[in-house]
Amino acid sequence: MVDHLRDLLDGHWKELEKEVASASNKLRTSELPSTSGEGCLNVAVDHEGRRHLLVPLSSTQHVRTRGEGSALRLRERPLEDDESYMRYADLCCARTDLNDVFTGLCVDVLRAVEAAPDRPLKALYSVLDRWRALFQKSSSELGAEQLAGLFGELLVLRRLLESWPTATDWWVGPSGFKHDLVAGTHAIEVKASVAQEERKFRVHGVAQLEAPEGGDLHLVWFRLSRSQGQGLGLVELLDEIRRLADDESTLFAKLAMVGYRPVDADLYRDVRFTVHEERWYEITDSFPRVRSDSVPESVRDVHYTVDLDTVVAQPLDKSQIDDRLAEILREN
Numbered sequence: 206m207v208d209h210l211r212d213l214l215d216g217h218w219k220e221l222e223k224e225v226a227s228a229s230n231k232l233r234t235s236e237l238p239s240t241s242g243e244g245c246l247n248v249a250v251d252h253e254g255r256r257h258l259l260v261p262l263s264s265t266q267h268v269r270t271r272g273e274g275s276a277l278r279l280r281e282r283p284l285e286d287d288e289s290y291m292r293y294a295d296l297c298c299a300r301t302d303l304n305d306v307f308t309g310l311c312v313d314v315l316r317a318v319e320a321a322p323d324r325p326l327k328a329l330y331s332v333l334d335r336w337r338a339l340f341q342k343s344s345s346e347l348g349a350e351q352l353a354g355l356f357g358e359l360l361v362l363r364r365l366l367e368s369w370p371t372a373t374d375w376w377v378g379p380s381g382f383k384h385d386l387v388a389g390t391h392a393i394e395v396k397a398s399v400a401q402e403e404r405k406f407r408v409h410g411v412a413q414l415e416a417p418e419g420g421d422l423h424l425v426w427f428r429l430s431r432s433q434g435q436g437l438g439l440v441e442l443l444d445e446i447r448r449l450a451d452d453e454s455t456l457f458a459k460l461a462m463v464g465y466r467p468v469d470a471d472l473y474r475d476v477r478f479t480v481h482e483e484r485w486y487e488i489t490d491s492f493p494r495v496r497s498d499s500v501p502e503s504v505r506d507v508h509y510t511v512d513l514d515t516v517v518a519q520p521l522d523k524s525q526i527d528d529r530l531a532e533i534l535r536e537n
Contacts, residue, residue, distance in 0.1 A: 207515075208275075210312045210315050210316070211308055211309070211312055213237070213238075213249060214237075214308050214312065214315075214393070215308060216328065217235040217248045217537070218243075218248055218250060218453035219536070220235065220352070221233045221234075221250040222250050222254060223234055225252060225254070226251055226312075227252075227426070228251040228252060229250040229251075229252045229253075230252075231251075231252065232249040232250065232251050232257060232282075232284070233249060233250070233251075233462065234248070234259065234284065235246045235247060235248050239314070239315045239318060240322065241260070241261060241318050241322045241323070241325035242322050242323040242325070242404035242412040243261035243262060243263050243282060243325055244261040244291065246258065246259060246260055246261065246314075246315065246325070247259040247262070247284075247293070248311075249295075251297070254301060254313050255297055255299060255301060256297070256298050256301075256307060257295055257296065257297045257298075257300060258295075258296045258311045258314060259282070259293035259294070259295055259296075259329075260282070260293060260294040260295060260296070260314070260318070260325050260329045261286070261292070261293055261325060262291075262292045262326060263290060263324070263400070264286060266292075266326055267281060268281040268294045268295075268326070269330075270299070272328045274292060274450050275299075275337070275340055275341060275391070276298060276299050276300045276303055276340040276468050277298060277299070277307075277333070277336075277337060277340040277455045278296070278297045278299055279294060279295065279296050279297075279388060280294075280295050280297075281293070281294065281295065281331065282295035283367075284443075286336060290328065293300060294326055294329055296311075296314075296333070298442070300357040300468070302468055302470065302471075303340070303430070303460065303468065305444070305447065305469075306339070306340075306457070306467040307430075308369050308454075309457075310332065310333075310336045310454075311455065312327055312453075313332045313335075313336070313453075313454055314328065314332045314333075317319065317331060317332050318456060321341065326485070329470050330524060331454065331471070332343065332357075334457070335454060336454060338461060338466070339380055339457045339460075339461055339466050339467055340466070340467070340468050341466065341468065342466065342468055343461075343464050343465070343466050343469050344396075344436075345464070345468075346361060346472055347463075347464050347465060347473075348405050349399070349431075350381050350399075351397050351464070352439065352473070352476055353398070354380065354396075354397050354427050355463055355476050356397060356429065356439055356442065357395045357396065357397030357425070357427045358376070358378055358385050358440050358532070359384075359397045359439075359443065359446060360384070360395075360427065361386060361425055361479070362375075362376050362386065362444070362446060363442065363445060363446050363449065364530070364531075365386070365388075365530070365534075366446060366449035366450055366536050368530075369537070370449060370450060370451040371450075371451050371452065372386075372388070372450075373450045373451070373452050373455050373456045374452070374455070374528050375387055375388045375424040375537075376459055377457040377462070378395075378463075379462035379463045380462060381442075383410065383412040383413050383415075383441060383534075384422065385429070387417065388533050388536075388537045389533075389536055389537050390418075390420025390421070390536075391420055391421055391532070391533045391536070391537075392416060392417050392421070392422045392423070392489075392521050393419075393424075393425060394413060394414065394422065394423070394424050394425070395423070395424075395425045395427075395430055396424065396426045396427070397427040397428075397480040398426070398427070398428055399428075399429050399431065400427065401428075401430065403469070403512070403514065404426070404482075404484075404512065404513035404514050405513065406426060406429070406494070406510070406511055406513070407508060407509070407510055407513065408494065408508065408509050408510070408511060409508055410506075410508070411494075411495050411496065411500055411507050414463050414488055414492070414494040414495075414498070415488075415494075415497060416488060417444075421486065421487065421488075423485055423486065423487055423521075423529060424485070424486045424492075424506075425483070425485050426478055426482075426483070426485075427482065427483055428480070428481045428482035428483075429454070429478045429479065429480060429481065430479050431476070431477065431478060431480065432477040432479045433475075433477070434477070435477065436445075436463060436477040436478050436480075437477060437478060437479075437509070438474070438475075438476065438477045439473050439477070439478070440470050440473055440476070442476055443465075448520075461533070467498055471494070477521055483523040484500075484513065485520055485526045485529075486516075486519040486520055486521065487518075487521065487529070488516055489518065490527060491517060492513070492516065492518045493511060493515075493516060495507055495509055497532060
């Protein structure tokens with residue numbers, strides 16, 4: 206359903222983009238099959254090639270103007286021809302490099318209007334309130350370690366999404382959960398290092414290497430290096446994940462929790478990583494770690510380092526990894 210609506214919107218916009226609007230105050234519009242109690246929704250393209258979504262208004266409704274300083278802009282716009290006059294809530298994406306993200310937002314609007322066709326403006330507001338923060342710049346740029354950690358988690362998320370498009374729900378690390386990905390009783394903790402000699406990682410809290418009750422925990426460790434013009438770009442990886450995921454708004458909301466928003470993409474356009482090594486471990490009794498039952502109640506904030514070169518437990522081979530992932534997918 207989401208793919209169908211995305212294709213519908215993109216098809217209408219691309220057709221409109223074949224010809225530029227004749228003046229700066231004019232739009233080229235196209236009516237969508239999506240209807241509401243106030244009439245059909247439209248898409249449009251303006252003189253500068255920016256994309257718009259037009260939601261019809263009743264005679265008594267007025268739009269709260271929003272968007273100064275934002276990549277999203279909302280205003281009231283009348284459209285008329287020789288036969289009709291209509292007023293619309295005009296939602297515009299001011300940055301064409303965010304067109305794909307804007308399409309995801311508009312898909313959510315169409316679905317919300319379909320669910321509540323008698324209140325199209327209210328449906329637009331509810332979706333816009335959820336998405337608006339994603340079009341505002343972050344207050345600070347992610348650091349080198351944060352980028353490497355995020356990249357590692359996204360590599361694992363992509364692998365899960367390739368088989369299970371709703372796996373975005375399993376990515377719980379951004380909310381501060383003790384594990385990065387959790388699907389039922391299965392958990393995955395992801396660590397990434399840019400150190401080129403040693404295989405070490407930091408553990409934050411005794412619970413981080415403890416399996417869910419009645420379940421299992423796997424550790425994924427990546428050795429990465431920042432690359433110039435080679436490897437995989439962070440923005441490219443996110444684009445792949447966005448296309449794979451069923452729920453784009455949830456994906457972007459979780460990215461915002463870690464400090465990345467789509468509007469920040471230019472800051473990270475040159476961030477590229479090469480994966481030199483990938484290791485998967487099942488955390489069993491043979492894997493060294495600090496256990497919660499061995500820590501006195503008076504001890505708090507336990508952090509420690511594990512050196513994988515001294516770990517007796519062997520990493521899983523490719524077939525074992527595939528089996529574990531297949532089990533996760535089968536049970537969820």
